Amino acid sequence: MPFRENELVIFADEQGHCYLQRLRQGGALHTCWGQVRHEEVLGLEPGCRVATTGRKAFMVFYPTAMDYTMNMPRKSGIIYPKDTAVILVWADVFPGARVLCGGVGSGALLLAVLRQVGPAGLVVGYDVRQDMLDFAAENIRNYFGESTPNLVLKKGDVYGPLEERDFDRVLLDVPEPWRAIGTVLDTLRPGGIVCAYLPSITQAEAFHRALRQSKAFGLVETLEVLVREWHLEGRSVRPKHRMVGHTGFLTFARRLDRQLPAEGLEPAPGENGEPPGEGSLSAFPFQEGHREALEGDGER
Structure with a gap:
């Protein structure tokens, strides 16, 4: 399909340098090698070649989700495509799934999840900052257009109670996901999958340990993704x-269908970085009913 006005395109050179542009009458790509007027691209087919006024060659394509994610505006660090790809497969995000995202950032993960669920x-996204919600919403609109009825963005804290129930997946990009275990238990259906993205191994270890100690999750695993290109x-x-x-x-885990006794649990570090008293459940903000199940006979 020929390029039309107001469409997003990517200008790419042979070295892999990419420039995201929205085609407009009177617009132009400006580079250190000169410029390419958008009128020269309108009406051409994807994969065409154009040259700047300095004779630098560029190929022009519609942007892939990765192209857009790596070149979209950012107000925070993003979850990179190599990690997003594994999240979508390891967490088994499927078409028609109901997914809760804690921490929206600039919207990179939201974009991928929206495409996957169809x-x-x-997709319900929570963030404690309204400016981040607005920024992510703008990035989503810039890619999908104005119509994203299956996305709901809310200002709120995933460490506290939420109204969502029976979701298929919960994806967390927050500093202390172990504090959201109670929320995950309330939100995630039995058999559902939770995933947390964490930059440091100490955070990952704390969440991994908290999941195991809660006795509410199975198949807990933590991994990292490395990508090496070849010359x-x-x-x-x-x-x-x-x-x-x-x-x-x-870190990934699956929610079990019932809770087991909490005897002998050693919870994850508290907010001060030190572990609470031995056997305490104070590090887990369980909602009403979950704590009773953990401290009782395991029946719900």
């Missing part, structure tokens, strides 16, 4: 000297 799904040119075949290394840790 129009039959529902392939003639007889020169080797890994590239630079790689996309550590960005964050991913």
